[in-house]
Amino acid sequence: MLGRSEGARTTMNQMTGLPVSRRVMNLAGFLAQTARRLPDHLAIAWGDRRWSWREFEGRCAALAASLTAHGIGKGDRILVHARNGNELLETMFAAFRLGAVWVPTNVRLVPEEVAFLAEASGARAFLCQSVFPGHAAAVAAVLPDLRLLASIGEAGFGQATHEGLIAAGQGRPSPVATVEYDEPCWFFFTSGTTGRPKAAVLTHGQMGFVITNHLADLLPGTTEADASLVVAPLSHGAGIHWLTQVARGAASILMPGERFDAAEAWRLVEAHRVSNMFTVPTILKMLVEHPAVDAHDHASLRHVIYAGAPMYREDQKHALRKLGRVLVQYFGLGEVTGNITVLPPALHEPDDGPHARSGTCGYARTGMEIEIQDEQGGALPPGAQGEICVSGPAVFAGYWNNPEANAKAFRNGWFRTGDLGHMDAEGFLTITGRASDMYISGGSNVYPREVEEVILQYPGIAEVAVVGVPDRHWGEIGIAVIVPRAGAAVDEAGLLAWLDGRVARYKLPRRVFVWEALPRSGYGKITKAMVRAEMEARGLLPPA
Known part of the structure; x- marks a missing residue:
């Protein structure tokens, strides 16, 4: 687990006198079982490409074999920076198969942010999509002893390509590693209440429970007859959702473009008879407000899951009118793998009333x-x-x-x-x-302290406070209030232009206000509540 040696522990049950085993099924076992049971069933559809469960598992096994040949093994961290695609999912199961740790990034992070994740995780391998050469260079600079730097797609960096690794691994032995309950399988980066990202350690035993729980509470009755549409990043909550589809052999349909396209999403729902999807409120709102929702048959939908941020009640009502009672809400954090509460479809009432539960998170x-x-x-x-x-x-x-x-x-x-x-x-x-100052914009966590630390690097700024405020489209957006140093002049456009590229775009404040001083408590502390109250008093808050 956290710094434990890789050797197996032997303890005795005091009541029975028998050895206590902590061995659990490696998460790669879900894929192996499904590929054995449903070898020719559709696993992934992405544009005009298709992979069966047999084909997909074969590619994962071959990738694992090549990683082994490059010295990557049990417990090693494999950093991956890539957009949604079969390659991202293949790196996930190759890592699980080895007993290594999958370390996906948020693809919107800038090179310096990904380099920090590489250092913090102690990554031994980095697979980076070819369109992000700056990220590859940044990671290579901080980790010169990487055992493997590979590109996903043809690129001018790295020792190999993703496809080349799979080709080289074909036919090589690639056994599924034996693992114990608390051995890590996934570093889920989250900042919590501090500014710098921290790696939440997800384990094989924990994740086995989470997959089972998701199927029981969020997606009851899921089988290989179902299909799931992927509309959110697989590096985060959608990746957990994907694992439930693997466990039951349901096909996953990937969006073909880099940007979310609501019209295409509804076309795919109809074409593949999609029965479930994982979304965040921002995406769900875009889906049900797009004219295409009325142009395509979506009667196949049974579970439309949303999480990651609160959903305005009026938006919830509109979604229910368009889709019927198929909404499933859950509350959770990365540290609890989205596994705290559930509000099932039956409790998503279309009308308000004294006993309505739609205002709760279940x-x-x-x-x-x-x-x-x-x-x-x-x-x-x-x-x-x-x-x-x-x-x-x-x-x-x-x-x-x-x-x-x-x-x-x-x-x-x-x-x-x-x-x-x-x-x-x-x-x-x-x-x-x-309790923290974190806010959620478009389903992504934003930690003000991290943004504030970058803003303070801009010439002439003495103090800054970033607060999250309600926004009808994104759920919440950030607003920065700055105090210039004596004699310095700071303008909004110049600061925002400077920030672009230094922090991910979803973290960028939407507005910057310049004040002479920030409000302080009786103890001399700058509190976000007081900053927000002052903004409201000045009429600076955007309409919700």
Whole structure:
């Protein structure tokens, strides 16, 4: 797990006297089982290309064999920077097969941000899409001892290409590694309440539970007769969703273009009789407001899952009118792998009422426990607001090489989400705010401190505060308030132009305001609540 040796541990059950085994199925076993049971069934469709489960597993096994030949093995971290495509999914299962750790990035990150993830994870291999040569150069500069730098697509960098690795690995032995419950399989980067990203360690045992739980609570009845449309990044929540499709042999349909196209999405839903998809509220809103929703047959849809941010009630009602009762909401964090609550289709009421549950984020997922706690860790009664804390098999193993963050994140066996909320007497959870200053824009987490640290590098800025404010399209957007140094002049356009390329575009503030001073508390602290209140008093908040 976190720094544990790779040797197997042998403990004895004190009641039976028998050895206690922590061995679990390697996640690659899901693919192996499906390829054996449904070898010729469609696994992935992407544009005019098709792969059966046998073909897909064969490519993953060959890639794993080539990675082995380059010295990549169990426990090694494999960093991947690529857009959605079969290659990204192949790197995932090749890593699992080796017992290595898959480390996907957010494809919108700039080179310096990806280089930080490479260093923080201690990556031994980097597979980078050919259209991102700057990212490859940045990672190679900070990790000169990489065992393998390979391009996905033809490029002027790297020792090999993704396709070349698969071709070289054909016919070579590629056994599925034996793993234990708490051995890592995925580093899910998240910043939590601090500015710099941290690697949340997801393990084989934990993820086996999560896949089972997703199928039970979010996608009941899923079989190989189903099809899933991929409309969100597979490096994050959509990748978890993809694993459930693998486990049941359902086909996954990938969008053909780099940008989201609602008309094409509805065409694919009709053509492939799509029954489920994973979205964020921003994408769902674009889907149901596009004219194509009325031009294509979408009666095949049973589960349209949305997560990652709150959804405005009016937007929820519109989606229900267009699609019927197929919406599934869940609340979760990367550290709990999206596995805290569920609000199933039956509880998505199209009309408001005294007993409506649509304003909540649902009830606890199967096998998970939620408790609202006060600042000392004491349990609060129904209706009282406090921090949302959770325990259960879906909780991650901890942050990689970060004991300070682990100490803050866990208390008395509970994971502290940093979100505020309350539960009613029946166990339905309502989120009321965030203990951290993080906000969610278009389904992606934005951590103000990380952006603020970059802004402070701009000449002439003394202080800055970035706050998230409501936005009808993106859910939330960032607004920066800056205080120039004495005698300095800073203009909005110049700062935003300078920031472009230094932080990912989704993190860029949409507006910059220049003030003489930032409001402070009685203790001299700059609080985001006071900044937001001052913005409201000045009439600077955009209309929600």
